[in-house]
Amino acid sequence: MKNEEEKIGWLRKVGRMMRLEFDLIRRDEAVIIFFVLLAIVYPPLYSLIYNPEVVRDEAVVVVDDDRSELSRRFTRDLDASPDVWVKDYATSMDQARDMMARKQCYGIVYFPAGLEKEVQRGHQGHVSLYCDMGVMMRYKAMLTALTSVQMETCSRLQSEKVHGLISLDGGLVESRQVPLGNTSMGIASAVLPFILVYVLQQGMMLGISMIHAGSMGRRRRNKGVDRLDDVHAGPGAMLVGKAMVHLIYYFLPAIFALHIVPLLFKFPMNGDVVELFLLMVPFLLASSFMSQVMRIFVNNREGVFLVLAFTSLIFVFLTGVSWPHYQMKPYWVLASEMIPGYWASTAYVQMQVCGASLSQVGHMYIALWVLVGVYFVIAYLVEAFVLRPRYKAMQLESELDPEALQKHTLYQMGDDNLDDPELLEDDEDEE
Numbered sequence: 158m159k160n161e162e163e164k165i166g167w168l169r170k171v172g173r174m175m176r177l178e179f180d181l182i183r184r185d186e187a188v189i190i191f192f193v194l195l196a197i198v199y200p201p202l203y204s205l206i207y208n209p210e211v212v213r214d215e216a217v218v219v220v221d222d223d224r225s226e227l228s229r230r231f232t233r234d235l236d237a238s239p240d241v242w243v244k245d246y247a248t249s250m251d252q253a254r255d256m257m258a259r260k261q262c263y264g265i266v267y268f269p270a271g272l273e274k275e276v277q278r279g280h281q282g283h284v285s286l287y288c289d290m291g292v293m294m295r296y297k298a299m300l301t302a303l304t305s306v307q308m309e310t311c312s313r314l315q316s317e318k319v320h321g322l323i324s325l326d327g328g329l330v331e332s333r334q335v336p337l338g339n340t341s342m343g344i345a346s347a348v349l350p351f352i353l354v355y356v357l358q359q360g361m362m363l364g365i366s367m368i369h370a371g372s373m374g375r376r377r378r379n380k381g382v383d384r385l386d387d388v389h390a391g392p393g394a395m396l397v398g399k400a401m402v403h404l405i406y407y408f409l410p411a412i413f414a415l416h417i418v419p420l421l422f423k424f425p426m427n428g429d430v431v432e433l434f435l436l437m438v439p440f441l442l443a444s445s446f447m448s449q450v451m452r453i454f455v456n457n458r459e460g461v462f463l464v465l466a467f468t469s470l471i472f473v474f475l476t477g478v479s480w481p482h483y484q485m486k487p488y489w490v491l492a493s494e495m496i497p498g499y500w501a502s503t504a505y506v507q508m509q510v511c512g513a514s515l516s517q518v519g520h521m522y523i524a525l526w527v528l529v530g531v532y533f534v535i536a537y538l539v540e541a542f543v544l545r546p547r548y549k550a551m552q553l554e555s556e557l558d559p560e561a562l563q564k565h566t567l568y569q570m571g572d573d574n575l576d577d578p579e580l581l582e583d584d585e586d587e588e
Contacts, residue, residue: 203356404438
């Protein structure tokens, strides 16, 4: 009977903590921005930036010093590709560079003199591509088109040489490009699924840090006391109550970012909707507890943006989207595996892009639940042995000096000595 009463009392404390957290979020416009607007505005904004996903008919000019049948056919095949448009011929490289400088083209294809003769002798010929590297998508389109035409040309020449020896239709080796999942081969379909997950994680981290910063501000104004103290909840009940509220608040933004946005922008959507949101439950809980651990670094609202600046780029690079995960150092791999967004984004991409089921990414799903437990324990220790002693110290400091916390705030702002008589006398002497 006593155990049941303790459980009911604990649940009541969780409920009171949830009501208070809902109220704190509702009253704080900055938290609403991070919890709701950021998750609603950023995903479409990023998707629009990467839209369209691929570029077509990039303008190039040709400098043909060879003037042979090989160079003319190569140019025709290049112009026939969907990625490149041969806008014009230039008489010299100087003229071509001038056209690129005036943005009349974004690439130069150069055929050196004697190209066809070198190829006929069995030597290697050289075709040069000069690209405007201001936009990587242009470079990718031009290089892809040039490589494709080069392979087709080489295959055709090899086929012509052996045609009299063996019966062969087409080239020696036929290459086919079959994209899986990302059928458009677009940058957005490759990158955005990772980014969408991290937008949710970072938004939650910023919002929770902002709530804590507001609590610290109220404590400095109220002699170390805050509304959270009225709940009289232990660290466990407080953490669970907060996490439940964060999960509820992020339910609709998660649906919008991970399902509606891909639907609007036609990103790959090969995963089961129910399984995707089952994946998001441990991800959001782990992100909540990790964010509650990060509160230890936040003492004011300005500190929230330091957390953002320090973590955002690191978290994105550790996903492996910009650098292969298998080529990272072991300590970086371990660091990435401690981030909920790594497991969630990798599983989300495999489910949405490649059509994997939740059971096929089961080890990632389990890893997220492990992180829920790990970060809950760490957040419990932080709350019990770091933050609560810090609050108690603030109260004791205020009892000794009622203006101590305000003085500390002024000291951090650099204004604690504005009314110091000695400094005023020094200023008068200087005058």
